[in-house]
Amino acid sequence: MKFHKVEGGITAAQGFLAAGTHCGIKKNKRDLALVFSETPSAAAGVYTQNRVQAAPVIVSREHLVGGLARAILCNSGSANACTGEQGLHDARRMTELAAKALGIAAKEIVVASTGVIGEYLPMEVLEKGIPEIAGQLSRDGGREAAEAIMTTDLALKECAFRLVIGGQSVTVGGMAKGSGMIYPNMATMLAFITTDAAIAPELLAKALRYTVNRSYNLITVDGNTSTNDMAVALANGAAGNQTIITESEDYHRFLALLQRVNTELAQKIVRDGEGATKFIELTVKRAPSYAAGKVMAMGILNSTLVKTAFFGADANWGRILSAMGQTDIEFYPERVDVFLGELQVARAGQGLRFDEARAKEILKNKDIKLTVDLKMGGETVTAWGTDLSHDYVSINASYRS
Amino acid sequence: MKFHKVEGGITAAQGFLAAGTHCGIKKNKRDLALVFSETPSAAAGVYTQNRVQAAPVIVSREHLVGGLARAILCNSGSANACTGEQGLHDARRMTELAAKALGIAAKEIVVASTGVIGEYLPMEVLEKGIPEIAGQLSRDGGREAAEAIMTTDLALKECAFRLVIGGQSVTVGGMAKGSGMIYPNMATMLAFITTDAAIAPELLAKALRYTVNRSYNLITVDGNTSTNDMAVALANGAAGNQTIITESEDYHRFLALLQRVNTELAQKIVRDGEGATKFIELTVKRAPSYAAGKVMAMGILNSTLVKTAFFGADANWGRILSAMGQTDIEFYPERVDVFLGELQVARAGQGLRFDEARAKEILKNKDIKLTVDLKMGGETVTAWGTDLSHDYVSINASYRS
Numbered sequence: 001m002k003f004h005k006v007e008g009g010i011t012a013a014q015g016f017l018a019a020g021t022h023c024g025i026k027k028n029k030r031d032l033a034l035v036f037s038e039t040p041s042a043a044a045g046v047y048t049q050n051r052v053q054a055a056p057v058i059v060s061r062e063h064l065v066g067g068l069a070r071a072i073l074c075n076s077g078s079a080n081a082c083t084g085e086q087g088l089h090d091a092r093r094m095t096e097l098a099a100k101a102l103g104i105a106a107k108e109i110v111v112a113s114t115g116v117i118g119e120y121l122p123m124e125v126l127e128k129g130i131p132e133i134a135g136q137l138s139r140d141g142g143r144e145a146a147e148a149i150m151t152t153d154l155a156l157k158e159c160a161f162r163l164v165i166g167g168q169s170v171t172v173g174g175m176a177k178g179s180g181m182i183y184p185n186m187a188t189m190l191a192f193i194t195t196d197a198a199i200a201p202e203l204l205a206k207a208l209r210y211t212v213n214r215s216y217n218l219i220t221v222d223g224n225t226s227t228n229d230m231a232v233a234l235a236n237g238a239a240g241n242q243t244i245i246t247e248s249e250d251y252h253r254f255l256a257l258l259q260r261v262n263t264e265l266a267q268k269i270v271r272d273g274e275g276a277t278k279f280i281e282l283t284v285k286r287a288p289s290y291a292a293g294k295v296m297a298m299g300i301l302n303s304t305l306v307k308t309a310f311f312g313a314d315a316n317w318g319r320i321l322s323a324m325g326q327t328d329i330e331f332y333p334e335r336v337d338v339f340l341g342e343l344q345v346a347r348a349g350q351g352l353r354f355d356e357a358r359a360k361e362i363l364k365n366k367d368i369k370l371t372v373d374l375k376m377g378g379e380t381v382t383a384w385g386t387d388l389s390h391d392y393v394s395i396n397a398s399y400r401s
Numbered sequence: 402m403k404f405h406k407v408e409g410g411i412t413a414a415q416g417f418l419a420a421g422t423h424c425g426i427k428k429n430k431r432d433l434a435l436v437f438s439e440t441p442s443a444a445a446g447v448y449t450q451n452r453v454q455a456a457p458v459i460v461s462r463e464h465l466v467g468g469l470a471r472a473i474l475c476n477s478g479s480a481n482a483c484t485g486e487q488g489l490h491d492a493r494r495m496t497e498l499a500a501k502a503l504g505i506a507a508k509e510i511v512v513a514s515t516g517v518i519g520e521y522l523p524m525e526v527l528e529k530g531i532p533e534i535a536g537q538l539s540r541d542g543g544r545e546a547a548e549a550i551m552t553t554d555l556a557l558k559e560c561a562f563r564l565v566i567g568g569q570s571v572t573v574g575g576m577a578k579g580s581g582m583i584y585p586n587m588a589t590m591l592a593f594i595t596t597d598a599a600i601a602p603e604l605l606a607k608a609l610r611y612t613v614n615r616s617y618n619l620i621t622v623d624g625n626t627s628t629n630d631m632a633v634a635l636a637n638g639a640a641g642n643q644t645i646i647t648e649s650e651d652y653h654r655f656l657a658l659l660q661r662v663n664t665e666l667a668q669k670i671v672r673d674g675e676g677a678t679k680f681i682e683l684t685v686k687r688a689p690s691y692a693a694g695k696v697m698a699m700g701i702l703n704s705t706l707v708k709t710a711f712f713g714a715d716a717n718w719g720r721i722l723s724a725m726g727q728t729d730i731e732f733y734p735e736r737v738d739v740f741l742g743e744l745q746v747a748r749a750g751q752g753l754r755f756d757e758a759r760a761k762e763i764l765k766n767k768d769i770k771l772t773v774d775l776k777m778g779g780e781t782v783t784a785w786g787t788d789l790s791h792d793y794v795s796i797n798a799s800y801r802s
Contacts, residue, residue: 052726052734052750082722084735084751117719118752181706185727222705223624224720225727304623304705304789305582305797312798318518319625321483325453326586326626333453334485349453350485351519388705390791396706397713 001163001253003260009158010035011142012173013196015238018141020148023129025077025115025122030148032126034133035072035192036102041236043069044205045110046212048229049185054081055091056111057230063095063107064232067201072192072232073098073130074112074149075121076177081227082118090121097127101134110232114177114190115151116399117227146175149190152395153179157268163257166241166250170197172257176265180274180396182221183302184212184229191216191231191265197254198237199244207255208233215262218294218383221273222392223302233258270384275392278310278368283382285373292329293374293381299327300372301385311387313363315356317345320372331374339371402564402654404661410559411436412543413574414597416639419542421549424530426478426516426523431549433527435534436473436593437503442637444470445606446511447613449630450586455482456492457512458631464496464508465633468602473593473633474499474531475513475550476522477578482628483519491522498528502535511633513591515578516552517800518628547576550591553796554580558669564658567642567651571598573658577666581675581797583622584703585613585630592617592632592666598655599638600645608656609634616663619695619784622674623793624703634659671785676793679711679769684783686774693730694775694782700728701773702786711788714764716757718746721773732775740772 011018015038025031045064047057063069073094080087091111099106113121146158160173178189193208212231237243244251271279282301287293300306303323309316317338325333338346341362345354362368412419416439426432446465448458464470474495481488492512500507514522547559561574579590594609613632638644645651672680683702688694701707704724710717718739726734739747742763746755763769 050723050726051728051732052722079719082719082734082747082750082752084749086751117717117723118747181723224704224706224723227719227723227726303625304793305625308794308797309800311794312800314799316518316800318480318483318628321453322451322518322582322625322628325451325628326584327452331452333483346483346519348485349483350487351483388794390794392705393709393712393789393791393794396709398715399710399713399717 001256003257004162006160006162006171008160009142009146009173010175010192010194011139012160013171013194015039015196015236016194017137017139018145019133019136020141020144021133021136024125025075030144031075031077032129032133033074033145033148034137035145035194036137037070037234037236039236040068041070041234042067042199042201042204043234044201044208045230045232046209048226050225050227052227054079054113054228055083055087056080056113057228058088059091060110060112060230063110069110069234070104070108071098071102072110076149076151077115078113078119078121079115079117079228080113080121083120086120090123093123094126097130101131112190112230114149114228149177151177152274153177153272155272157265159261159264161257161260163253165197165253168239168241170239170241171195172261174261174265176269178269179272180222181224181226182219182269183223183225184216185225189226189229189269193233193261195235196238197235198241199235199254203244203251204233204235207258210255211259211262214259215266219266219270220298220301220385221270267384270386273386274395275389276386277389278387279366280310280368280370280385281382282370283380285371285380286375286377287379287381288377290379290381293379295327295329296324297381297383299323301383304388307388311389313360315340315345315359315363331376335375337373341369402657404658405563407561407563407572409561410543410547410574411576411593411595412540413561414572414595416440416597416637417595418538418540419546420534420537421542421545422534422537425526426476431545432476432478433530433534434475434546434549435538436546437538438471438635438637440637441469442471442635443468443600443602443605444635445602445609446631446633447610449627451626451628453628455480455514455629456484456488457481457514458629459489460492461511461631464511470511470635471505471509472499472503473511477550477552478516479514479520479522480516480518480629481514481522484521487521491524494524495527498531502532513631515550515591515629550578552578553675554578554673556673558666560662560665562658562661564654566598566654569640569642571640571642572596573662575662575666577670579670580673581623582625582627583620583670583674584624584626585617586626590627590630590670594634594662596636597639598636599642600636600655604645604652605634605636608659611656612660612663615660616667620667620671621699621702621786622671668785671787674787675796676790677787678790679788680767681711681769681771681786682783683771684781686772686781687776687778688780688782689778691780691782694780696728696730697725698782698784700724702784705789708789712790714761716741716746716760716764732777736776738774742770
């Protein structure tokens, strides 16, 4: 399929407005984002599987039960997690404030928060900030909204792609945040997707879950699953395509388009991983199942020893095999081949006398392709991760204070 | 029970000799250790659960099937892991060389290796070194043996304790190595234990497994389980106690003594964790089961975000709850209390307005006690871990090269 990359992100699709402002949760930076659909939208969400769930995750899940929503309100600077009844009250109050300002029902608002865990939201600044941001919505506000959801992120994350579906040009765009505490588990960091496709809520939910599993759920920065992970998609039908109500060819085209956007955003999160100096694309070949290949990929990408070896540009492939052996997946170590880029460093579980200078050269690149061939089954899984650097330690030794 | 701490380690018990030398695997440091019992000994081992198992682990397991052994031969500098048939051949050859020099059967030798994964042993230096070290065995050689099994360890690890059992003074002593790649899984890093207790091999094995589960299996430095983990105990009966053949009072006294030694060695490994600036003793209270409490303890101690917060002396308790929520243990976040030393920082899953200066003071100590109360069941689990520092990254970015 030929996707057409377009400018912008969360407002690239027709009928969506956004804004991003500084309301006062953070000292200087933008800390509040609002996304709004001019017409009613189908909506779906996927949430963190962490047992500790932030208040906005609980409230947004309640609101999305019916598969409809028109706005997404997100603050950065405070996660509103581990805040008990007060936190739930605050999250609900945020939706009420936005509903009043937008002239819609509170139930039509998705609410999200990201930042420090365990602190209460400064509601006084939100009481003032939410009505204000509602007056700033525009077709050009996508970039500022994407900026307002950042925490330790150094790079703003947005993208959009277009594809003809059912004879109409359909756009899917989105924005995401995430840099540390990244190991999405059946969920994601914050990712917000808008589309002008016309699609039934239950199929939007199905497509979102499928593509999240094959994008955000295939990345890791540090093996830590957040309490606030959430991916939400709104589809307002403004493209005018015939509404997708079955798993037709149109559905599969939409699925591919949504996948394209989610994969792009997921990779942007890894590229901006806290302290990361490398972007590692790991392909596990001939896995016995997709699930097994994924567990193995994550076992490798989460190993602190594998990650520090990449940081040091050291072709320490023994650590890769050891990390694989530590997972609960049955495999045959004596079959495994390991490749750094095109350079094979291990065959049938044993080291080759490879060219160390060539390996060093490959490992000094920012983008590194790593391939592990299990020689067992027919599934291939590609996942993305980072190295572990001094900067990761520095960033996280002083995040709260 | 009143344990008497005694000098030395692996040769503290009667009838054991040892030596540690430099044979040429490493450039300058000691790299070969030998432990020998003057008389036949009951013997037992516990091994890594990593699916990738080093050649010496496979050979030692074969040798210990009958519950008898008289010597332990261990090299550092090369792990002899991921080395295929050649590696197995080399491990067997090491036992043959030692057997010939000691005048015993190869089957009576336990062999172990530790160091870089994926390189072949330099057998030419071992062909020469093993006969030489056999001539250097002495009652005073324990310390040099403990030195010879070190890799990135900065501290030598040995200890011994004594207890009256069945009317006789029984000694258990041991040595261990380990600093990185520490997350023993139903096994341990290298730990070698000798005792002059008279005990049946099957009860020695049972006691070893039990105490390993409550010592080495309760520690983590970096969440990476090694391919070469092994704990081996030799019991030669030289103390003259009536042989322990049932789970009698004597057995339980021996078990307590063995636990004392294993706990001490396990804590020494954590204290010497790669790059560690903190020694964290975590107690999980009122867990629904011992197993659940252990999973939760390890979830907390393995979180890079919890570890970097400790490195930065930052009382970021929200990361502790998030790490707990990421495990697959069911619990009630809204019940959880968290204490740093005596200072309570969270109650019923929510933050308290605690004294930040006091928290900082506690977190600036090298030894930190952390308590998490689940308020669910009656089990208490205490486990040990470290922080994650810049030095850990530096050490592991350049270990192989």
